[in-house]
Amino acid sequence: MAKNIIIGIGNLLFCDDGVGIIAASYLKKNFDFNPELEILDGGTLGFGLIEYFLEYDNVFIIDTISIEDEAGEVYKIPSDELLGSTRYKNTAHEVEVVQMLEACELHDKIANVTIFGVVAEDIYNVKIGLSKALQKKFNLLIEAVIKSVEELGVKAIKKDNVLLQEVIKELK
Numbered sequence: 001m002a003k004n005i006i007i008g009i010g011n012l013l014f015c016d017d018g019v020g021i022i023a024a025s026y027l028k029k030n031f032d033f034n035p036e037l038e039i040l041d042g043g044t045l046g047f048g049l050i051e052y053f054l055e056y057d058n059v060f061i062i063d064t065i066s067i068e069d070e071a072g073e074v075y076k077i078p079s080d081e082l083l084g085s086t087r088y089k090n091t092a093h094e095v096e097v098v099q100m101l102e103a104c105e106l107h108d109k110i111a112n113v114t115i116f117g118v119v120a121e122d123i124y125n126v127k128i129g130l131s132k133a134l135q136k137k138f139n140l141l142i143e144a145v146i147k148s149v150e151e152l153g154v155k156a157i158k159k160d161n162v163l164l165q166e167v168i169k170e171l172k
Contacts (some may be wrong), residue, residue: 005059079112
């Protein structure tokens with residue numbers, strides 16, 4: 001059976017930069033997955049996440065992305081597209097993810113990595129929470145992640161209805 005993991009990365013202290021962590025927490029509180037899949041708050045671990053790229057079959061990363069587009073837009077980016085492009089190397093997280101993928105290419109086994117990049121509105125102000133633009137489109141991100149997980153044959157089962165604002169409050 002394939003080992004699957006969702007990793008939310010970012011920095012909660014800088015508003016939208018914490019969207020990956022918030023989304024991971026939201027998924028963990030509101031859904032069970034069958035077969036089970038791990039959900040991890042990857043925070044700002046950077047290269048500390050490389051073990052997951054080697055240990056798991058499928059890795060889904062949720063993070064902000066720096067692309068000129070409307071705040072809250074969600075991009076699903078396969079690892080091969082990340083490796084072949086300079087378009088996604090603008091922030092520290094983006095550079096670290098690409099560098100980890102490049103390092104993993106030296107190993108025989110590397111996970112199928114998919115990035116869910118969310119266009120941020122505010123990653124500069126010190127504030128735990130999300131901008132109005134990201135709050136408004138948060139469900140689109142969750143739906144995109146669940147759809148991709150279910151394409152692997154993993155069923156997402158709604159177990160609770162913890163609201164986004166409650167998740168953010170608990171993370172403060």
